[in-house]
Amino acid sequence: MKIAYLGPQASFTQLAASQIFPNEELVPQSSILDCFNAVKNNEVDKAVVPLENSIEGTVSMTLDYLYDFEVFIETELVMPIAHHLMIHPDNETFEKVISHPQALAQTFHFRYENLKDIPSQDFSSTAASAKLVAENSQEKWAAIANRYSAKLYGLKIIHENIQDFEQNHTKFIVISKTKSALDIPLPRTSEKTSLIITLPEDHAGGLHQVLSVFAWRKMNLSKIESRTLKTGLGNYFFFINVASEWHNVLSQNAIDEIISLGSNVKFLGHYNEYVFEE
Numbered sequence: 656m657k658i659a660y661l662g663p664q665a666s667f668t669q670l671a672a673s674q675i676f677p678n679e680e681l682v683p684q685s686s687i688l689d690c691f692n693a694v695k696n697n698e699v700d701k702a703v704v705p706l707e708n709s710i711e712g713t714v715s716m717t718l719d720y721l722y723d724f725e726v727f728i729e730t731e732l733v734m735p736i737a738h739h740l741m742i743h744p745d746n747e748t749f750e751k752v753i754s755h756p757q758a759l760a761q762t763f764h765f766r767y768e769n770l771k772d773i774p775s776q777d778f779s780s781t782a783a784s785a786k787l788v789a790e791n792s793q794e795k796w797a798a799i800a801n802r803y804s805a806k807l808y809g810l811k812i813i814h815e816n817i818q819d820f821e822q823n824h825t826k827f828i829v830i831s832k833t834k835s836a837l838d839i840p841l842p843r844t845s846e847k848t849s850l851i852i853t854l855p856e857d858h859a860g861g862l863h864q865v866l867s868v869f870a871w872r873k874m875n876l877s878k879i880e881s882r883t884l885k886t887g888l889g890n891y892f893f894f895i896n897v898a899s900e901w902h903n904v905l906s907q908n909a910i911d912e913i914i915s916l917g918s919n920v921k922f923l924g925h926y927n928e929y930v931f932e933e
């Protein structure tokens with residue numbers, strides 16, 4: 656089986672992918688969009704992409720593509736994230752910091768307090784920035800990435816654990832074209848259903864009506880996030896997680912009722928959440 660992931664080797668996504676799929680062929684991609692396209696074009700069977708970070712929030716690109724692409728979520732893995740500042744071993748100083756926007760955001764306060772006058776630049780992933788720094792010793796650049804990137808690309812760590820909060824976790828999801836839940840030998844923490852709901856038009860109580868469908872069935876929502884539809888200001892879709900088991904009748908009735916209210920429901924999957932084993 657082929658599994659796409661946001662690469663290159665030693666990215667956080669690769670660590671997540673190797674734990675979920677220890678025996679499959681992992682195929683690095685340069686962006687989250689490439690991961691979705693690889694699934695769409697049947698170049699791979701599944702893809703692993705980041706969905707949410709505990710400091711920075713949702714990875715908005717992933718949310719947008721879950722809306723845009725015909726894919727399902729098969730599982731979720733929660734992984735602790737530690738960032739380190741690293742430079743080429745031939746250099747002593749650096750004049751620019753390069754990393755993935757999520758990593759730059761998760762280390763914003765560290766950089767604000769310690770690297771105030773040093774510019775930063777977004778790059779496609781933490782591992783890609785480490786590789787870039789390693790391949791350009793003539794440039795005085797630093798990368799923010801994980802320990803495996805420092806080792807693989809031969810960089811020197813000069814500041815450890817620079818994430819702004821000790822508790823830093825990212826959720827990764829497995830996406831595919833098949834509506835099935837993965838069963839993997841890792842600690843399982845919860846079960847959930849993900850839906851994307853689009854309201855018919857803006858009217859008083861529209862969202863309340865949708866939420867009450869879950870409320871009176873005692874279906875517990877563990878997440879609701881609005882995201883712009885990009886059709887004009889004030890137009891949103893809602894990403895919703897319903898906690899717990901999937902009760903066939905109850906859950907299908909809830910979806911049918913929301914549709915009868917004029918809303919659009921996209922079922923993304925009913926799946927398990929696991930935790931990364933260090």
Ligand SMILES: O=C(O)C(=O)C[C@]1(C(=O)O)C=C[C@@H](O)C=C1
Nearest residue numbers: 666667668705755757780781825
């Ligand atoms: O850049 C990487 O290494 C990634 O795998 C991406 C990513 C993300 O987009 O959230 C994954 C985990 C961390 O939160 C930082 C970056």
